[in-house]
Amino acid sequence: MKSDIEDRTTTALQSQVTGGKPNEASDEQSSFLDELRTGPLLSGADGPLAVSSADRALIAVFGSGLAVVAAGSRWSPEVKAVLDRAIRSDLQIVRIVESESKIILAVYEKHAGDGSNGGPKGEIERQRELRHIISQAAVESASDIHIQVYPGYCDIRIRVHGRLRDLSNRSAEEGTAIINAAFAVATDHGSESGVSGFMKGTLTRASGLLPTDVDLIRLQYSPTSGHRPSLVMRLKYAIKKGETDIAGLGYLRQQVRDIGIMRRRTSGLYLLAGKVSSGKTTTLQRILNAMIREKAFEISAFAIEEPVELEISGAVHVAVVPRSGQTRRQAFAEAVKSTLRSDPNVIVLGELRDEELAGNALELAMTGHALWSTVHSGSALGILDRLNDLGVAPWKLAEPSVIKGLIYQRLVGTLCPHCKLSYRTALARQAISGAMVEEVAGLSGRSPERLFLRGPGCEKCSSGLGGRTVVAETVLPDPILLNHYVSEDRTAMREYWLRPVEQGGVGGIPVMHHAMIKVGRGTCDINEVEEEIDLVSSYRRDYPFHARRLAADLKRFQS
Ligand SMILES: [Zn+2]
Missing domain, CATH: 3.30.450.90 (Beta-Lactamase)
Incomplete structure (x- = not known):
């Protein structure tokens, strides 16, 4: 028995061959046609999977991963040979449908005639x-x-x-x-x-x-x-198996714990900041996949983003397609409204880029949903300023049940362990200044033999780098912190966040400290940290309170 999808494929194929429009030009059908047309005919004469003229009555393979085979010949040696060849050439066959031989032959004629087989x-x-x-x-x-x-x-x-x-x-x-x-x-x-x-x-x-x-x-x-x-x-x-949690991305244990607390909550607003290519998508994807898995798929999760970046198993992706006369913004707002009617527990919004979306996000968070999104900001605490800029009233920001989690992250290169240079060697080769060696050695309390710079590159790495690692800040806002924010006392807010827990603070770790901990451990290069985050000397000058915590954090975390 043929499935509905196969019938539609055959109709689409016929209409493609005859050049005619399908009888019912429904949206579903036309998108199906587009899908068929997007890929070149790989089994055509010039294609990577060219088949003999005899086999053209039996099989046609398209770039879309669709293979059309003659009715009843799915398991014939000829068809199997072509499909095997496709797999060996790394071409993925995602769907096999059956059709009449004459339709398959006509596909080849059509493609030979108009050169639509990817052209000349x-x-x-x-x-x-x-x-x-x-x-x-x-x-x-x-x-x-x-x-x-x-x-x-x-x-x-x-x-x-x-x-x-x-x-x-x-x-x-x-x-x-x-x-x-x-x-x-x-x-x-x-x-x-x-x-x-x-x-x-x-x-x-x-x-x-x-x-x-x-x-x-x-x-x-x-x-x-x-x-x-x-x-x-x-x-x-594509996500690899086992790459479904944030462990291993480079967060500190206490940051993983903070994110775990955010993930377990079922209401509030959770925001992730970082520049383009700072790994935000990967982090968000892993948090949500872990959340859905932990809750045994018993929650309803919706992702509203355009273009679709996140791969979250168990979540519904809501399409954001502006109708004619509608702006992208209106389409987004509409997608949010329709999601709200779908009984969501968790909603992911691609990015809070305008006041309307920020307003929607706050409303969702205040009505008992968990909302995750990204914003542009240069630090975790700076996300509060960004929300303010996006028109969110301070009293809403001060409401402890609303803003429940802030994350800021960057990616820095990790040193190839096979060719990295110790500071001592680098100093002899004048690859680092004596002042820098003194500064890093002084801060970390490590000897120059145990601190490293990027090496020249070897057969095991790419120009001295072995990969990239997350450096981050996580904040679980509490009423005291939020109160400092709304009373516009930034210094008090930062000091409270940085102060160790045993001294009545939150014990937050700024991104610079996280990066320097990695320098102290010999994982990262000081030059890369200075390029990505800040010059160590300016940091110590500009943030004297942070600077006092820096050496303490380095000693506490780098062992
Ligand atoms: Zn190397």
Whole structure:
């Protein structure tokens, strides 16, 4: 018996072949058609899975991961051979449907006739090249690929552990052709502004270009002066098994405990701040996955974000699609309202970027829901200022049942243990100043043999770095802290947060202290910390109260 989905596929396929519109052009069906059309015909003559002309009556494989096989031949040796070949070439088959041979043959004719099989031979070649570049980047766990065309040549660089480095070079023409090839198979692309020509797009599995560990790639194209195109591709990796909790990301034990307390609560507002690429998405994703698992899937969780970044098993993703005449903001507000009617326990909002969303978030938190979101801010306590800027009234901020958790995080590179240099060696090579050695050694109480700098790089690492680790601040606001905030006594608020618990404070650890603890442990490089966070000397000068706690925190945590 055929399922409904198979019937719709066949209808969509027929209409694609005949070029006709489906009879009922429902939204569901047209999106289904789009899905079919997004991928090239991989089993076509020029495709990576080209099949013999005899087999064309039996199977067609699309970039979307769809394989259409002739009725009754699913287990035939010919079909099995093609599917095996697909798996060996790392092409994921996500759905197999049956259809009539004549429809499958017509698909091949259609694609041969109008060149819609990813275009002419040159383009297939470019896509193959792009696929190769993407897999090279993925092998290195790169976060981004930069393709920059200059007059006469093109640089291809990848960002690994936060740092850019060269991958390869091409001619300017090849570079431009590769950029075009990416957009040829991208979905939801379009000019953000017709005048400037900035373009965005997404490469999904349907593009046939992604290795198995990459979920999707976001494209951001910027035209630069003198027609020198530039493309940045951001890779989003699939969650690996076991990567479902924040342990292992680099938080201190007391921060993990704070986040655990936030996670167990079922009402209030929880906010995460950090700059772009500071690992916020990963943290939020892991917190929510752990929360849903802990509560044995007995809570209803909704995620409202656009574009979808979070992968949360057990949560409902609410689409934010502006109808005609509706702004993105209105679409968001509508999605929030409809979520509220769906009996939610936990709601995740992509980002509180305007007053309306901040207002919605506060309302949700004040009506007994747990709301998690991200905001732009330079520190955990600074999130309160950001909410204030977004029009949240101070009395709401002072209400202890509302703001229940603040997290701020950054990512800093970790030293490759195989080639890191001790301060003593670095000093001899003049790679570090004597003043810096004195400062770090003095603060951490460690000898220069036990403090390290980034090495030259070896076969086990990427330019001396072994990975990246979280440095963070967590705050569980209490009435005293919030009172200091609303009475505008920032100094008192910060001092209270920093003061050790045994002296009546909260015992908070600022991000700088967390980073310096990692320097003291020999995990991180002082240069990277100064680049990412602040110069140690300015920090001690600008925050005298913090500076007094810094040495104490270092001694307390780095053992
Ligand atoms: Zn190394």
